[in-house]
Each structure stands twice: as C-alpha cells, then as structure tokens.
Amino acid sequence: MISGKFAITIHILTLLSKFPDDYLSSDFIAGSMNLHPVLVRKEIANLKKNHIVESKEGKNGGTRLLKSASKITLDAIFKMTFDTVTLGFSKNEPNPDCPVGKQINKNLENLYEDINKTISLQLNDITLEDFSNKF
Amino acid sequence: MISGKFAITIHILTLLSKFPDDYLSSDFIAGSMNLHPVLVRKEIANLKKNHIVESKEGKNGGTRLLKSASKITLDAIFKMTFDTVTLGFSKNEPNPDCPVGKQINKNLENLYEDINKTISLQLNDITLEDFSNKF
DNA sequence: ACATTTGCAATATATTTTATTACAGTATGA
DNA sequence: TCATACTGTAATAAAATATATTGCAAATGT
Numbered sequence: 001m002i003s004g005k006f007a008i009t010i011h012i013l014t015l016l017s018k019f020p021d022d023y024l025s026s027d028f029i030a031g032s033m034n035l036h037p038v039l040v041r042k043e044i045a046n047l048k049k050n051h052i053v054e055s056k057e058g059k060n061g062g063t064r065l066l067k068s069a070s071k072i073t074l075d076a077i078f079k080m081t082f083d084t085v086t087l088g089f090s091k092n093e094p095n096p097d098c099p100v101g102k103q104i105n106k107n108l109e110n111l112y113e114d115i116n117k118t119i120s121l122q123l124n125d126i127t128l129e130d131f132s133n134k135f
Numbered sequence: 136m137i138s139g140k141f142a143i144t145i146h147i148l149t150l151l152s153k154f155p156d157d158y159l160s161s162d163f164i165a166g167s168m169n170l171h172p173v174l175v176r177k178e179i180a181n182l183k184k185n186h187i188v189e190s191k192e193g194k195n196g197g198t199r200l201l202k203s204a205s206k207i208t209l210d211a212i213f214k215m216t217f218d219t220v221t222l223g224f225s226k227n228e229p230n231p232d233c234p235v236g237k238q239i240n241k242n243l244e245n246l247y248e249d250i251n252k253t254i255s256l257q258l259n260d261i262t263l264e265d266f267s268n269k270f
Numbered sequence: 271a272c273a274t275t276t277g278c279a280a281t282a283t284a285t286t287t288t289a290t291t292a293c294a295g296t297a298t299g300a
Numbered sequence: 301t302c303a304t305a306c307t308g309t310a311a312t313a314a315a316a317t318a319t320a321t322t323g324c325a326a327a328t329g330t
Contacts, residue, residue, distance in 0.1 A: 006222035032233040058297025059305045087141035092169040193328025194274045
C-alpha cells in the first residue's frame with residue numbers, strides 16, 4: 001500500500017539509530033525525508049507491530065529503537081515492508097483453457113519465490129548498523 | 136511504465152516457444168493472457184528492438200522467435216523489461232541539510248545494485264526453454 | 271479488391287500511491 | 301489545571317502510474 005515502504009522505513013530506522021537515546025517526533029523525521037508526518041507514523045505503526053521501536057505519546061513524545069541497530073537485519077526490514085519482491089504479474093486472469101495461461105502464474109510465483117530467497121539471504125548479512133555506518 | 140512487463144513478455148515468449156515455426160498473431164496471444172492486443176504488440180515491439188523475435192505484417196502475419204529458446208536467458212528478458220529491481224525510493228527529494236537525507240538515495244541505490252547483480256546471476260542460469268518446459 | 275494483420279499515437283479509464291485534513295487521546299510542564 | 305506538543309487513526313482528496321480502448325495508416329496473402 002506504500003511502494004516506498006522499505007525506503008521510508010529504513011530512513012526512519014537510520015535516523016533512530018543515530019539518536020538511540022532520544023524520542024524522535026514524526027515531524028522531525030518527516031522533515032528529513034520531506035514526507036508527510038502521517039505517512040511516517042503509518043510506517044512507525046508497522047515497526048511497532050514488529051517490536052522494533054516504541055513510541056511515547058504526548059508532549060516530548062516520539063519514537064525510539066527497542067533493539068540495538070546491530071541486531072536488526074535488512075532482511076527483517078524487508079520482510080516487514082514487502083510481501084515479496086516480484087517481477088510482476090499480468091493484471092488479468094489468464095485464459096484457463098490455454099495450457100500456458102493456466103499455469104503461468106504458478107510458474108512465475110515459483111520463480112519469484114526463488115528470487116526472494118536469494119534476496120533474503122543477501123539482506124540477512126547486512127545489519128541496520130552496517131547501513132547506518134555509511135552515513 | 137508497464138508493471139506486468141516482465142510477466143507479459145515471458146508469457147508471450149513461452150507461447151512463441153511452443154510454436155517455434157508459426158507466426159502467432161497478437162490477437163491469439165492476447166487471448167491466452169486475457170489482455171488487450173495492443174499491449175501485446177507493445178511488448179512485442181520491445182522484443183523486436185532486442186532482436187529476440189521478428190514479426191510479419193499483413194494477412195497471416197504475426198510474430199515468431201528469432202533465436203532458439205535455449206539461447207534466451209531469463210536474465211536477458213529481465214534486462215529488457217526492467218531498469219532495475221528496487222525495493223523502492225521515497226517519492227520526494229529528501230532534505231539535503233540532513234546528513235541522512237543527503238545520502239539515503241545513494242546508499243539505497245548501492246544496495247539495490249547489489250541485489251540486482253544477484254538476481255541477474257540467478258536468472259542467467261535459467262533459459263526460456265527451461266521455463267517453457269514446465270508447462 | 272478485400273480481409274486480416276502489424277504499428278503506432280492519442281486518449282480514456284482504472285488502480286495504486288501519496289498527501290491532506292480532521293479529530294480524539296495522552297503526556298508534559300508552566 | 302490548562303495550554304501545548306505529541307501520537308493514532310480514519311476518511312477523503314489528489315497525483316501518479318498502469319492498463320485499456322479507439323482509430324487509422326500501411327503491409328500482405330488470397
């Protein structure tokens with residue numbers, strides 16, 4: 001539902017990792033990414049659901065990391081923000097009377113599943129700390 | 136600009152590989168995928184540009200493979216239909232005054248480039264023939 | 271000639287993403 | 301205790317993108 005989900009989430013987490021002891025407001029975060037604070041809060045809601053961050057309401061409230069950046073892999077972030085990476089499906093139901101049409105989506109799914117496994121392996125070796133250290 | 140580009144293209148190519156000696160019409164192909172013939176022709180135009188297929192105009196015209204399915208890798212199809220796979224970027228320019236905002240897109244690009252290399256390697260080992268044999 | 275097909279551009283529709291608005295609820299501190 | 305600064309969430313609007321349709325010129329086989 002948000003196609004920049006991964007990018008937005010990793011941006012948020014990078015900022016949080018830079019100030020691990022502070023509660024950062026969605027407004028402050030939104031300012032760094034030039035994005036509407038409501039969208040930031042929507043992604044933070046997702047991070048909270050996954051127990052990666054916690055938020056404090058009210059004045060001086062905000063969000064901070066619940067886990068050390070070295071314990072958060074990019075794969076975990078990937079899995080939180082994507083169902084799967086795909087190279088796409090045709091929008092319409094293919095013709096079930098055609099042998100190719102009948103099976104194409106299943107075969108594409110299998111292919112994409114393999115791709116996702118590879119991406120996961122690759123991202124599993126990179127921590128938020130690694131990523132954050134590049135800034 | 137067509138998000139189902141890869142799926143549509145591989146569907147077209149699979150059909151062509153099943154009838155390597157016939158010229159298949161865009162109408163016939165569209166019928167298998169329940170898609171508008173104009174969109175099929177649009178993807179075929181792309182395939183022609185890449186010298187994978189040839190078309191014949193006029194009555195009994197259509198499209199057929201120019202190369203054996205065993206010589207066409209999924210990586211080649213991938214590269215024809217995608218710029219790159221990404222996990223997305225935030226739509227707006229990030230804040231250049233923020234150290235994170237300033238560099239986030241470059242760092243994401245690097246990450247995505249690594250992912251693309253992996254996907255390419257993986258897809259390079261699968262031919263259209265392999266894919267087609269699953270039907 | 272005529273039917274059938276590609277090629278392509280222009281336009282319209284549908285879908286998905288992103289942005290905005292609105293407002294209730296919660297903590298802080300003057 | 302009241303104003304202020306936050307979060308949380310839903311509803312709606314706007315923008316961007318993808319897909320579909322229409323229309324017509326040009327090519328080819330019969």
